Every structure is written in C-alpha cells, then in structure tokens.
Amino acid sequence: MPELPEVETVVRGLRPRLEGRRLAEVQQRRPNLRFPFPENFAARLTGRKVERIRRRAKYMLLHLDDGQVLLCHLGMSGRMMIHEAADGEAPTPLDRHDHVVFTTDEGTEVRFNDARRFGIMDLFADATLDSHPLLKDLGPEPLGNDFSGPGLAAALKGKRSPIKAALLDQRVVAGLGNIYVCEALFLAGLSPRRQAYTVQGGRAERLAGAVRQVLTRAIEAGGSSLRDYVQADGELGYFQHEWAVYGREGEGCPGCDCDPAVSGGVARLVQSGRSTFFCARRQR
DNA sequence: ATTGGTTCCTGCTGGC
DNA sequence: TGCCAGCAGGAACCAA
Numbered sequence: 001m002p003e004l005p006e007v008e009t010v011v012r013g014l015r016p017r018l019e020g021r022r023l024a025e026v027q028q029r030r031p032n033l034r035f036p037f038p039e040n041f042a043a044r045l046t047g048r049k050v051e052r053i054r055r056r057a058k059y060m061l062l063h064l065d066d067g068q069v070l071l072c073h074l075g076m077s078g079r080m081m082i083h084e085a086a087d088g089e090a091p092t093p094l095d096r097h098d099h100v101v102f103t104t105d106e107g108t109e110v111r112f113n114d115a116r117r118f119g120i121m122d123l124f125a126d127a128t129l130d131s132h133p134l135l136k137d138l139g140p141e142p143l144g145n146d147f148s149g150p151g152l153a154a155a156l157k158g159k160r161s162p163i164k165a166a167l168l169d170q171r172v173v174a175g176l177g178n179i180y181v182c183e184a185l186f187l188a189g190l191s192p193r194r195q196a197y198t199v200q201g202g203r204a205e206r207l208a209g210a211v212r213q214v215l216t217r218a219i220e221a222g223g224s225s226l227r228d229y230v231q232a233d234g235e236l237g238y239f240q241h242e243w244a245v246y247g248r249e250g251e252g253c254p255g256c257d258c259d260p261a262v263s264g265g266v267a268r269l270v271q272s273g274r275s276t277f278f279c280a281r282r283q284r
Numbered sequence: 285a286t287t288g289g290t291t292c293c294t295g296c297t298g299g300c
Numbered sequence: 301t302g303c304c305a306g307c308a309g310g311a312a313c314c315a316a
Contacts, residue, residue: 002310034292034311058310076309077294097294116293118310134311161287170311178309272288274309 002074004058004142004175005218010080011055014110017082018050018062021104029099033114034075038123045070045102045123057138057174067126071134075118083109138174142211147173149205156204159196163207165272166196173211179246180218182277184210186245186255191283192269192276217242245277253279 002010026042038044049065062070074080083092085107094101100112100121112119124132139155140146155172156163166172167181176184185192187210190203199207221242244254249268256279269276 073310075293075311114293115295116309118293120311159286165287168310273290275307 002058002076002078003177003180004055005180005215005221007055007058007060007074007175008219009222010074011053011060013082014060014080015053017106017108017110018102018104019053020050021106021108022047022049023102024105024107025101025103027101027103029094029101033099033117033119033121035120035122037121041121041123044068056135056141057170058177059134061129063126068123069126069129071120071122071124071132072112073120073134075114075116075120077116078112078114078119081111081113083111085109137171139169139171140173142173142175142208142215147208147212149201149208152208153200153204156196156199161196162192162271163190163194163196163199164192164276167211168272168274175215176211178274178276179243180211180214182246183214183244185283186210186278187214189282189284191280192271192278194284245279248277253282255279255282 023045024047026045028037028042031037045064045068048068050062051065052063054061054063058073060072060074062072064070072078072080081098091109094111095113097113097115098111099114099117099119102110102112104110112121120134122132122134130136140151152173156166159166161169164181164185167176167184168178182192184207188203188207190199190207245266248266250265252265264280266277267280269278
C-alpha cells in the first residue's frame with residue numbers, strides 16, 4: 001500500500017512531468033473519492049502552473065502558481081499513471097477507475113486511478129496549509145532532522161497502546177503504514193506487543209534508526225509493489241523482495257538460523273484490525 | 285484524553 | 301472449473 005517510500009517514489013516520478021508545466025486540462029470524472037471533491041475543482045486547476053511538488057507524510061502537495069495547493073493522498077489503491085503524448089497514436093482508453101485526468105501544456109496525461117477510492121484530493125490556499133485538518137497534527141518526518149531517538153521516546157511516553165499501534169499513529173511519526181512498521185520493529189528487535197511507553201533510551205534510539213533504515217532502503221528500491229501499487233512511470237518497485245517479515249507467515253525468520261518447521265518461523269497476529277508479522281524469538 | 289473498534293470501497297485469493 | 305466469502309488497509313469517526 002502506498003506508504004512513505006511509495007509516495008516519495010511517485011513524487012519523484014511526477015516532478016519531471018509536472019513541475020514548471022501548466023495544467024491545460026483537468027477532468028474530474030466522479031463527484032467524490034473518500035470525500036467530495038472541493039467546489040469547482042477542475043476549473044480552479046485549469047490553466048495553473050505547477051511550481052513545486054513535495055511530500056509530507058503520505059500526502060503529495062502540488063504548489064500552484066496562484067497560491068493554491070493541491071493535496072493528493074493515494075489511500076490504499078491510488079496510482080498516478082503517466083501517459084506521454086505520442087504522435088499519431090490513439091490514446092490509451094480511460095479505465096473506469098481513472099477518476100481525475102490532468103493534461104499538461106506538453107500533452108502529458110497524469111491519470112489518478114483508485115479502485116477502492118480511499119484516496120483524497122483537496123485544494124486550498126497555501127496560507128492555510130499549516131492549519132489544514134489533515135496536516136496540522138502530523139508528527140515529524142522520519143527521514144528529517146526532527147526525528148530522533150529521544151524525540152521518539154518523548155512521543156511514546158505515557159502511551160499504553162502496543163508499540164505497533166503507536167507507530168501507525170501519524171501524530172507520533174508521519175508516513176509509516178502497516179508494512180514498514182512491521183519491518184522496522186523487526187529490525188529494531190522489538191516485539192509489536194510491547195507497550196509503547198517502555199520504548200525509551202536505547203530502545204527508542206534503535207527503533208528510530210530502524211525506521212530510517214527501512215524507509216531509506218525502500219526508497220532506494222523504488223518502493224514496494226503490491227498488486228495495488230505502481231510507480232508513476234509504470235515501473236515496478238522492488239522492495240517487496242526485501243521484506244524480512246511482512247507477508248511471510250510461517251517462513252523462516254531471516255535473522256534466525258532456526259528451522260521454521262520447529263520454531264514456527266515468522267508469526268502473524270492481528271492488532272487494531274491489521275495483520276502484524278514478527279519473529280517471536282528475535283523481537284522482545 | 286486516550287484507546288479500540290467500525291466504516292468506507294473493490295479486486296484478488298483461496299477454499300469448496 | 302466456477303463461485304463467493306473473506307481479506308487487504310489509511311484515517312475519519314464514534315463510543316467507551
């Protein structure tokens with residue numbers, strides 16, 4: 001599912017096609033995604049130039065030349081598919097889940113496709129960005145300077161929920177989802193069931209380092225491609241081949257030499273309604 | 285205030 | 301082989 005590394009990969013794929021380009025045409029093909037589209041969505045975007053594209057947590061933020069910001073969230077199944085203009089070739093037919101089509105002044109099409117419609121699009125003034133309800137409570141960027149062991153420890157202090165749930169809380173650290181939380185806890189050797197407030201000192205330091213490491217590696221690999229997710233240019237990411245525990249129930253834990261038939265290997269449990277994968281031997 | 289459960293949605297998977 | 305229940309999950313929302 002698109003988590004921080006996947007969104008970062010999409011942003012990097014979109015930049016060369018959209019930054020500095022004008023949106024010649026914008027088609028909104030249904031009234032809502034997860035929420036209704038803002039009023040006059042397409043009209044307010046048409047003719048605008050995209051000055052800068054950046055990422056905050058799992059959100060893409062497109063800064064426009066008139067002081068508006070277009071916010072996009074890929075939800076579970078959202079993709080940005082790029083169709084370059086080609087001489088004399090018939091355009092690829094639209095899919096029924098192509099909900100928004102942006103066409104630039106160069107003729108490039110960017111199609112937002114989202115089968116499950118958990119995605120979000122919003123459009124608002126740059127000046128209100130810091131108070132935007134979806135952005136205002138977000139925690140630090142895990143790859144930024146504001147994220148550290150002591151900072152993480154402070155955010156976890158007093159939290160009685162399992163560390164797994166705490167890391168999914170976007171107010172603690174922004175951008176992690178189920179996959180990378182499982183992977184980071186594995187790397188840090190921490191049990192997903194451990195109460196969050198017990199992750200202090202060296203444990204918090206290890207966990208912060210593990211979060212950074214797993215996200216950095218995933219971005220280098222171009223993200224993880226599940227059946228839902230394709231990078232902006234249609235290339236597949238490779239990080240799913242590097243998962244140590246996610247989706248590997250019953251397989252041997254890559255950190256243990258033990259036989260999965262004897263030890264049980266990677267275990268699965270359900271926490272806050274989602275699957276957690278972990279190695280009970282290595283993670284305490 | 286904090287925490288846990290439910291909901292939205294569709295496509296894929298696995299069991300019969 | 302075909303059918304269909306169940307599962308996947310980000311984050312708002314609600315209830316305790």
